[in-house]
Amino acid sequence: MKLGQFHLSKKAGQARRGTLMTAHGPIQTPVFMAVGTKATVKAMTVEELKDCGTQVVLGNTYHLHLRPGEKLIQKLGGLHEFMRWDRPILTDSGGFQVFSLSGLRNLTEEGVEFRSHLDGAKYFIGPEKSMEIQMDLGSDIIMAFDECLKYPATDEEVKRSMDLTYRWLVRSKTAMTREKSLLFGIVQGGLKLEHRKYSLDQVTSVDLPGYALGGFSVGEPIEMMHVLVKEVAPMLPEHKPRYLMGVGTPLDLILSIDAGIDMFDCVMPTRVARNGTLYTWSGKVSIKRNEYREDPSPLDPECDCYTCKNYSKAYLRHLFLIGEILGSRLNTIHNLHFYMNLMARARKAIEDGTWNEYRDFCLSRFVKKPNSD
């Protein structure tokens, strides 16, 4: 396969089984990408990531720009070499973080001036700077620099923002000159279908190897996202990968795959793991609960991760309650394994023509029943 090519091998309704070729090898979709904000997926070695089935790691432009700086990483051979990850890396544009720094920023046509959350030092990121940073990092998939609106926003705000995001996309494309990297555009447009269509037309008018849906999972009721993704995802170009940014729960993933999404990332499985929340095929488990005090059974008898094969709930609870690093590690291994396994089974089900059964099985496991917790 050629760099940037996306091959669709099978469909089941809107659900798609694909392969995207990057400079660090192919990505099998649907895929969940592990978030490695600051050049490490928290608590994990790269070998453990691979053992969990991780195909892609996501790096954060904003955080890496501040520390240790992309020039330093470039000097040391790029982000892959720096963190010893030899599979694909996707970097975000820095926009999401910058726009989260409310009060610390100044938006102009050029870009965003902001102050570091660390020491208040002044920085500027615009489309050209974002591309420069991501190219210096040696990212395989580079995200266009976009404006992320707060939720809720007025129609006027959304309109102005979409137009700016489009102009920034055009500048991003001009500035992104690294042949080995793939540039993805980001469709914004808040929570109205007409806005999403407007932005989608703008963004897909630029020919790119992939397109993302941004601005979801920002505080809106999750059902609104599901309804909108179901409508918008199929409007994206059929033969390009579709990436739903920052999403989501196991249920979100299954519903969004069913709507035609190919790529996902989310800090959730790793973050909640460190806080003692674990995903299992029987639902979420809060490992601190007293009922697990003397429980010799594994977290999830249906799971074959290192944690479930070796340790009891009682031990995991003990480690969590005393704040041991090993607890964060074992929990993260489990949650990432769970997510990667969920996706591997989704890929297989689409291939095998059993997607509907798998989807319904997942729904039956993940949708809360009335009168249950």
Next chain:
Amino acid sequence: MKLGQFHLSKKAGQARRGTLMTAHGPIQTPVFMAVGTKATVKAMTVEELKDCGTQVVLGNTYHLHLRPGEKLIQKLGGLHEFMRWDRPILTDSGGFQVFSLSGLRNLTEEGVEFRSHLDGAKYFIGPEKSMEIQMDLGSDIIMAFDECLKYPATDEEVKRSMDLTYRWLVRSKTAMTREKSLLFGIVQGGLKLEHRKYSLDQVTSVDLPGYALGGFSVGEPIEMMHVLVKEVAPMLPEHKPRYLMGVGTPLDLILSIDAGIDMFDCVMPTRVARNGTLYTWSGKVSIKRNEYREDPSPLDPECDCYTCKNYSKAYLRHLFLIGEILGSRLNTIHNLHFYMNLMARARKAIEDGTWNEYRDFCLSRFVKKPNSD
């Protein structure tokens, strides 16, 4: 070999190469034991411990008694099963921690009443209770319950304390009824040779499978310890293992092996690793230093641990500065590997008849030179 047997295979001056048989297999001495305070060696899996060459893990009676409690651990199959460590475990008596709780304790002939550092709840540990806890944990090597005096102490205090420690040892021996466990006695006596001799005569009058020197590394100038250990170690029974508790730096280990010590434990390599201090064959490295900012070289080119084989000083510095768990992990792996390798080479040198050369090589590496930092 029979359980509890200690076989001396070679000597070089006072330095000894031995094998101690426990219920979980033989321990090759000289040995450094990794401290796993609360049923985990901080930041490490048991597989990583084995990869570093760890033979024995040390558990802390005080901490495990408080959380999760030895009865819970016993119910779950003992400490080995609980933490999935199938090699020997040594547990301390709880005395050291209890006596560190200044102001929170009340000492009587019976034992010590103290308040938990966690919630102020009242507890009592005496020789019988300490044995019961350690037996419940299923420890391979159980330490007698002793009084650990603060430093400095008056002659009178030392004398009273040694006599109490002896009476507690006799009670410990009576109470320790688990056939699979080995009970070690602890020689106290502060920093005077005559007191050490007095305590040594008392403690070794009780026939036990091993003896320890306690009460060192409690704040005294380290040279005082070295002088005293050099005198006292050879007075301990020749055909029993000799354990110097809570010691020490790489230099301390080499000097103490040379004095005839067989076993060591210390939190130092794991604790300072998490604080960014790393032991190398060229001395201690503080990984946060600016000189390592762009340094692509491994921490120690003479080391073949996972960290040194894979990561640059620049990456380790980055992880440390941003407080990432992976930094604690990689640093701990290196320091433990360094300690275990130091000991493996010591064992080999004694076997090969090259102990003096190895010792002098280590001294040339570890002793600070004038005009160096």
